[in-house]
Amino acid sequence: MTDTQKFDRADTRVREDEGLAGAARAFFDRVRSGDLGMLPVILGLFVIAVVFTSLNPVFMRPQNLTNLLFDAAAVGLISLGVIFCLMLGEIDLSIGSMSGVASAILGVLWVNVGVPWPLAILAALAAGAITGAIYASLLNRFGMPSFVSTLAGLLALLGLQLYLLGNSGSINLPFQSFLIRFGQILVMPGWLSYLLAVVPGAVILVFGAQNRRERAAANLSAPSSSVVIAKAVSLTAVLLIAVWYLNLGRGVPYMFVFFVLIIAGMEYVLTRTKFGRSIFAVGGNREAARRAGIKVERIRIYAFMICSTFAAAGGILAASRLASASRQAGTGDVNLNAIAAAVIGGTSLFGGRGSAWSAVLGVLVIQSISNGLTLLNLSSSLRYMILGAVLALAVIVDSLARQSRASHGRA
Amino acid sequence: MDGPSTDKELILKLSGVSKQFGAVTALDGIDMEVHKGEVVALVGDNGAGKSTLVKILAGVHAKTSGTVEFGGKEVEIGTPGRALELGIATVFQDLALCENLDVVANLFLGQEVNPWRLSEIEMEVRAWKLLGELAARIPSVREPIASLSGGQRQTVAIARSLLLDPEIIMLDEPTAALGVAQTAEVLNLIERVRDRGHGVILISHNMEDVRAVADRIVVLRLGRNNGTFGPDATQEELVSAITGATDNSVSRRAAKRRGDTVEEGAGS
Numbered sequence: 001m002t003d004t005q006k007f008d009r010a011d012t013r014v015r016e017d018e019g020l021a022g023a024a025r026a027f028f029d030r031v032r033s034g035d036l037g038m039l040p041v042i043l044g045l046f047v048i049a050v051v052f053t054s055l056n057p058v059f060m061r062p063q064n065l066t067n068l069l070f071d072a073a074a075v076g077l078i079s080l081g082v083i084f085c086l087m088l089g090e091i092d093l094s095i096g097s098m099s100g101v102a103s104a105i106l107g108v109l110w111v112n113v114g115v116p117w118p119l120a121i122l123a124a125l126a127a128g129a130i131t132g133a134i135y136a137s138l139l140n141r142f143g144m145p146s147f148v149s150t151l152a153g154l155l156a157l158l159g160l161q162l163y164l165l166g167n168s169g170s171i172n173l174p175f176q177s178f179l180i181r182f183g184q185i186l187v188m189p190g191w192l193s194y195l196l197a198v199v200p201g202a203v204i205l206v207f208g209a210q211n212r213r214e215r216a217a218a219n220l221s222a223p224s225s226s227v228v229i230a231k232a233v234s235l236t237a238v239l240l241i242a243v244w245y246l247n248l249g250r251g252v253p254y255m256f257v258f259f260v261l262i263i264a265g266m267e268y269v270l271t272r273t274k275f276g277r278s279i280f281a282v283g284g285n286r287e288a289a290r291r292a293g294i295k296v297e298r299i300r301i302y303a304f305m306i307c308s309t310f311a312a313a314g315g316i317l318a319a320s321r322l323a324s325a326s327r328q329a330g331t332g333d334v335n336l337n338a339i340a341a342a343v344i345g346g347t348s349l350f351g352g353r354g355s356a357w358s359a360v361l362g363v364l365v366i367q368s369i370s371n372g373l374t375l376l377n378l379s380s381s382l383r384y385m386i387l388g389a390v391l392a393l394a395v396i397v398d399s400l401a402r403q404s405r406a407s408h409g410r411a
Numbered sequence: 412m413d414g415p416s417t418d419k420e421l422i423l424k425l426s427g428v429s430k431q432f433g434a435v436t437a438l439d440g441i442d443m444e445v446h447k448g449e450v451v452a453l454v455g456d457n458g459a460g461k462s463t464l465v466k467i468l469a470g471v472h473a474k475t476s477g478t479v480e481f482g483g484k485e486v487e488i489g490t491p492g493r494a495l496e497l498g499i500a501t502v503f504q505d506l507a508l509c510e511n512l513d514v515v516a517n518l519f520l521g522q523e524v525n526p527w528r529l530s531e532i533e534m535e536v537r538a539w540k541l542l543g544e545l546a547a548r549i550p551s552v553r554e555p556i557a558s559l560s561g562g563q564r565q566t567v568a569i570a571r572s573l574l575l576d577p578e579i580i581m582l583d584e585p586t587a588a589l590g591v592a593q594t595a596e597v598l599n600l601i602e603r604v605r606d607r608g609h610g611v612i613l614i615s616h617n618m619e620d621v622r623a624v625a626d627r628i629v630v631l632r633l634g635r636n637n638g639t640f641g642p643d644a645t646q647e648e649l650v651s652a653i654t655g656a657t658d659n660s661v662s663r664r665a666a667k668r669r670g671d672t673v674e675e676g677a678g679s
């Protein structure tokens with residue numbers, strides 16, 4: 001052809017998906033081959049919103065949504081952690097207990113011992129990191145499946161939580177402290193939330209333009225600017241509407257924004273660093289990763305440490321939300337909600353596929369369902385059954401999508 | 412053990428390397444040398460221990476006994492990372508690629524450019540150039556490996572091994588799944604690598620390919636050395652060394668075919 005032949009357009013069999021129409025076509029191809037991405041979640045959220053609003057209009061009120069976001073941050077952070085384990089094809093079943101232990105450590109050190117709360121938080125996070133390192137060592141040294149070691153850890157940590165809380169069984173955290181206000185009432189001033197809502201779109205535009213320039217300079221094809229602009233504009237529109245709606249009520253909680261920022265950071269780690277690439281590789285084919293010189297054992301240690309540390313962080317947010325550290329913290333459905341959120345968001349239980357964003361989307365689904373069911377005054381027995389069914393559904397979708405990908409040759 | 416190229420500098424020397432898998436002795440006292448700018452072909456029947464030897468040198472398996480000298484010093488190749496550090500690159504028979512990652516990610520796995528802010532563009536450009544050298548027919552380097560054909564995967568695995576500009580490259584049946592043009596390209600590439608002064612260990616069941624590029628042919632049989640030949644060795648010599656007998660199924664088959672054609676000729 002011509003001398004402006006792009007490297008990646010040399011093969012005539014590759015369809016050139018130019019412009020918006022091309023992008024749409026590529027998207028439908030991906031979905032049809034089982035690469036569903038965020039589609040099921042967004043559909044799911046839509047259905048949930050319609051159903052619960054029709055059953056109880058309070059569900060869609062801005063106040064309730066703000067509440068929902070406050071609740072989502074804690075489980076979301078735990079879910080973010082477990083994504084790192086799931087990506088390796090491992091699992092951590094003790095994340096709920098870990099969060100409970102973290103809240104107990106916070107309560108005991110802060111209230112009973114009198115340590116300043118930032119130090120107490122550090123201690124709780126360190127406990128998380130150590131727990132994760134233990135699971136990884138059991139796996140590395142003895143080949144103990146994480147399924148078993150973390151199940152044992154679940155019990156051990158639950159015992160530790162009860163031991164730490166002692167006879168009282170629950171410790172109330174000081175209401176006036178920053179931590180508790182962060183977990184219960186602090187919301188952004190309107191202008192700040194609008195400002196932040198514009199940032200992601202701006203980032204997409206700036207980096208998209210930079211990426212296009214660099215790819216053109218390197219003689220590679222680049223996504224057309226109309227696609228980049230369309231993405232940025234639609235995302236900004238959605239965020240602005242959401243922020244406007246939330247500001248009709250109490251506004252956007254700082255805690256949720258904090259959660260989303262951490263998610264963005266971890267998404268960067270997973271997709272743009274050598275460490276993240278290694279996690280995908282180990283999850284996809286452990287032996288191939290080892291032969292490529294990746295230190296599989298070390299990757300596992302980091303992944304389990306990240307997982308348990310985020311579980312501890314989630315426990316701290318949960319404690320600040322409730323203003324107490326209690327025996328019930330982290331028990332019940334916390335464990336499975338966090339894992340379900342990751343899977344619903346699109347992280348595969350089979351390893352090698354996933355993203356940090358799946359924690360945000362998944363946790364919004366899970367929290368909306370439990371919030372909606374609570375508004376309907378359903379007893380927790382029914383809530384558990386319904387959430388269990390949703391989890392099963394998510395795993396079925398994951399398995400079906402995996403089969404479909406395999407038959408379409410897309411890993 | 413006197414091949415035609417003993418005058419060149421020795422890179423790799425194995426003496427008495429053995430490997431035991433439980434009760435199975437996969438390798439028993441293997442000696443082998445690889446010099447700079449030399450292609451050593453490793454041939455032998457299925458299960459002769461060729462891949463096992465390659466895996467020991469690649470740090471995948473630990474040897475049971477024996478010594479490996481690299482660049483004049485005795486080395487322990489305990490991990491695949493250590494082998495790569497020494498400059499031993501390998502194309503494994505089972506390829507060892509990550510199906511969930513795209514071609515670029517697989518090529519650069521473990522050697523990513525800029526660990527804290529991956530330079531995707533630089534990696535993609537280098538990937539296209541490397542694949543171009545191999546005359547690869549890969550439509551897109553941003554597709555996951557799962558969507559590639561067997562031969563395309565093999566090309567990716569070969570390209571991967573060239574990335575680090577290794578001292579020695581070991582290819583375990585690299586052309587098994589390749590098309591005509593790609594096989595020729597790989598053979599050319601083996602010659603280019605040799606001309607650059609690197610050592611090559613080539614495993615292949617295709618005697619034509621082996622004789623076309625090898626400077627020395629090392630035969631393994633049931634885990635033992637069974638002779639070293641020059642590229643001018645005849646088919647009969649090689650076959651009998653590989654199968655361990657002059658009267659073997661290959662020669663019987665050849666004789667039978669000759670007999671068949673004679674009979675047919677007589678019949679008509």
Ligand SMILES: Nc1ncnc2c1ncn2[C@@H]1O[C@H](COP(=O)(O)OP(=O)(O)OP(=O)(O)O)[C@@H](O)[C@H]1O
Pocket residue numbers: 432435436437455456457458459460461462463464504
């Ligand atoms: N991981 C293992 N565990 C147990 N035995 C093994 C293992 N790997 C190889 N072996 C045995 O070692 C012997 C040599 O196998 P190897 O793969 O080296 O053969 P090969 O020469 O590469 O054969 P092919 O031409 O079929 O590739 C075989 O008998 C095989 O069964």
Ligand SMILES: [Mg+2]
Pocket residue numbers: 461462463504583
């Ligand atoms: Mg083999």
